[in-house]
Amino acid sequence: MHPIGRETRIVEAESLAAGYGQRAVWRDGFFSFGRGEFVAVIGPNGAGKTTLFRMLLGLQRPFAGSLSVLGDEPRRGNPRIGYVPQRHLIDSDTNIECLELVRLGLSGKRWGFNPFSTRDREDALAALDAVSARELAHRPLGALSGGELQRIFLAEALVSNPDLLLLDEPLSNLDIRRETDLLHLVNDVVRSRGVTALLIAHNINPLLPHLDKVMYIANGKIATGKPNEVLTSESLTALYGVQVEVLRDPHGNVAIIGVEEHHGDVL
Amino acid sequence: MSVCPIQGFSLNVVSDLQNMWCFEFMQHAAEAGTITAIIAGITGYFVVLRRSAFTAHAFSEIGFAGAAGAVVLGVAPLAGLLAGSILGGISIAILGRRVSNRDTQVGIVLAFSLGLGLLFINLYRGGYATATYSILFGEIIGVSSWEVTLTEVAGICVVAAMAVLYRPLLFASLDEDVAEAKGMPMLFLGTAFMLVVAVSVSFAVQVTGVLLIFSLMVTPAAAAQYLSKRPSHVIAFSVALALLATWVGLFVSFYTNYPVSFFITGLAFGAYIVVRLARWASKQGALSARSSSEQRQGA
Numbered sequence: 001m002h003p004i005g006r007e008t009r010i011v012e013a014e015s016l017a018a019g020y021g022q023r024a025v026w027r028d029g030f031f032s033f034g035r036g037e038f039v040a041v042i043g044p045n046g047a048g049k050t051t052l053f054r055m056l057l058g059l060q061r062p063f064a065g066s067l068s069v070l071g072d073e074p075r076r077g078n079p080r081i082g083y084v085p086q087r088h089l090i091d092s093d094t095n096i097e098c099l100e101l102v103r104l105g106l107s108g109k110r111w112g113f114n115p116f117s118t119r120d121r122e123d124a125l126a127a128l129d130a131v132s133a134r135e136l137a138h139r140p141l142g143a144l145s146g147g148e149l150q151r152i153f154l155a156e157a158l159v160s161n162p163d164l165l166l167l168d169e170p171l172s173n174l175d176i177r178r179e180t181d182l183l184h185l186v187n188d189v190v191r192s193r194g195v196t197a198l199l200i201a202h203n204i205n206p207l208l209p210h211l212d213k214v215m216y217i218a219n220g221k222i223a224t225g226k227p228n229e230v231l232t233s234e235s236l237t238a239l240y241g242v243q244v245e246v247l248r249d250p251h252g253n254v255a256i257i258g259v260e261e262h263h264g265d266v267l
Numbered sequence: 268m269s270v271c272p273i274q275g276f277s278l279n280v281v282s283d284l285q286n287m288w289c290f291e292f293m294q295h296a297a298e299a300g301t302i303t304a305i306i307a308g309i310t311g312y313f314v315v316l317r318r319s320a321f322t323a324h325a326f327s328e329i330g331f332a333g334a335a336g337a338v339v340l341g342v343a344p345l346a347g348l349l350a351g352s353i354l355g356g357i358s359i360a361i362l363g364r365r366v367s368n369r370d371t372q373v374g375i376v377l378a379f380s381l382g383l384g385l386l387f388i389n390l391y392r393g394g395y396a397t398a399t400y401s402i403l404f405g406e407i408i409g410v411s412s413w414e415v416t417l418t419e420v421a422g423i424c425v426v427a428a429m430a431v432l433y434r435p436l437l438f439a440s441l442d443e444d445v446a447e448a449k450g451m452p453m454l455f456l457g458t459a460f461m462l463v464v465a466v467s468v469s470f471a472v473q474v475t476g477v478l479l480i481f482s483l484m485v486t487p488a489a490a491a492q493y494l495s496k497r498p499s500h501v502i503a504f505s506v507a508l509a510l511l512a513t514w515v516g517l518f519v520s521f522y523t524n525y526p527v528s529f530f531i532t533g534l535a536f537g538a539y540i541v542v543r544l545a546r547w548a549s550k551q552g553a554l555s556a557r558s559s560s561e562q563r564q565g566a
């Protein structure tokens with residue numbers, strides 16, 4: 001499906017550290033993600049999850065170590081990355097139709113007044129189809145529910161056909177049902193388009209059925225790998241040097257206890 | 268050169284318009300007013316979208332200091348107005364990069380410039396009251412032909428700039444973080460937009476004055492927002508409303524001798540109220556239609 005010669009390592013980091021000014025937020029990040037992998041990034045507030053995204057997007061330089069994105073140094077404006085940020089400016093009186101925002105994801109970079117070509121329009125509608133939100137195309141952004149908005153943002157990120165998708169807490173504010181729906185959507189996109197997706201979340205459990213890898217960031221350290229390898233008492237205890245418990249219930253749900261706070265549902 | 272007949276308002280609107288058009292000062296006023304309404308309608312859309320109404324108002328007040336300074340120096344007030352608001356535009360764009368923290372800095376600059384304007388006006392001895400009055404409340408009837416020419420040049424520049432900036436600015440205004448990640452030059456966009464607003468405000472001040480600047484820069488765009496969900500259409504409506512307010516305002520003022528700025532402000536406000544009421548009514552209609560159909564289904 002993908003042009004030959006395209007790199008298979010989408011993200012690659014060696015002894016990567018993140019930080020601001022003189023202060024490191026986390027260190028010793030060794031990880032690499034291949035094409036079409038679905039990765040969850042979890043960890044407590046302020047652990048440095050968004051900071052990781054900012055480095056991948058080229059908005060911030062690595063504090064130390066090396067990072068390559070799509071075979072290159074991270075650079076701002078890389079068209080092969082789709083991004084859904086943690087916060088948005090859209091409020092209830094934004095009376096602009098959804099289609100317009102999705103189109104901007106494609107043509108917002110272009111200068112000059114062109115009330116959007118029909119090509120743009122078709123691509124935008126296709127992106128809305130991909131997230132099953134065609135019927136929202138002409139609804140005003142301000143009138144959407146949280147779950148509907150997240151689908152629009154996802155369409156905006158997908159419309160330029162990215163190879164890497166960065167989703168910063170798309171599940172916050174969603175009820176369990178919309179959470180499951182959105183995760184299925186992301187999973188479908190990852191599988192059908194071979195996109196690599198990194199998704200920041202606070203609860204790992206709804207993600208577990210879909211994930212290839214998990215990245216756990218807490219207390220200045222990072223653990224990355226397959227969920228059942230990383231999320232074990234032994235591996236996290238070894239990493240943090242304090243006793244960490246990973247509890248599992250019969251349904252496979254996990255709860256991590258001992259590093260700051262637990263992540264996942266309390267059993 | 269023929270002498271214009273002094274004629275009162277008649278019910279024949281065509282002859283009324285002909286009579287009004289006979290006066291050169293009314294031609295100038297109509298030309299300057301038309302161009303100003305167009306640029307204010309366009310930039311006003313982004314002012315409302317970016318929630319920069321307070322900033323736009325501040326420009327007019329910084330411009331007030333500039334205009335008052337120009338009067339003291341014996342220079343055309345318009346020159347001072349432009350210089351003041353452009354300077355203000357650049358400094359505000361550089362000081363407050365993020366939308367959220369701009370208000371305080373804008374307020375600080377605004378207060379200082381009003382004070383400065385007051386000082387300049389006190390320094391100026393001749394025609395103290397008239398100069399102040401026309402800057403604060405507009406003086407479209409008095410614009411000279413070179414001011415009309417300048418307005419035309421500015422109008423072309425503003426429209427051209429907005430045409431070029433349109434999509435990136437819309438993107439940056441709607442989804443700042445994504446636009447930044449996509450590599451849009453945010454500081455450049457913000458500064459360029461502030462400059463366009465500063466220029467638009469300076470010319471709008473000619474028409475409505477410093478204090479009534481909102482009636483052209485904000486009210487038409489705010490009303491237009493309710494008329495369409497597509498930005499390009501909203502801009503068209505915004506321009507149309509600004510033009511309507513300006514033209515009707517000039518006409519009515521010519522025949523009643525009350526200030527143009529009042530009528531423009533009043534008409535823009537009236538349009539806003541009508542649009543809001545119409546929208547409210549249509550919502551109520553939709554609600555009652557839905558509830559009655561639900562009742563029917565329930566029955």
Ligand SMILES: Nc1ncnc2c1ncn2[C@@H]1O[C@H](COP(=O)(O)OP(=O)(O)OP(=O)(O)O)[C@@H](O)[C@H]1O
Binds near residue numbers: 020
């Ligand atoms: N611009 C900045 N300058 C200095 N420090 C910052 C900056 N942005 C974030 N930080 C700090 O870096 C740390 C990591 O922040 P980050 O936003 O990456 O956390 P996060 O894991 O995304 O948290 P959350 O779950 O709350 O979104 C925090 O301690 C935060 O205070």
Ligand SMILES: [Mg+2]
Binds near residue numbers: 049050051086168
């Ligand atoms: Mg975050």
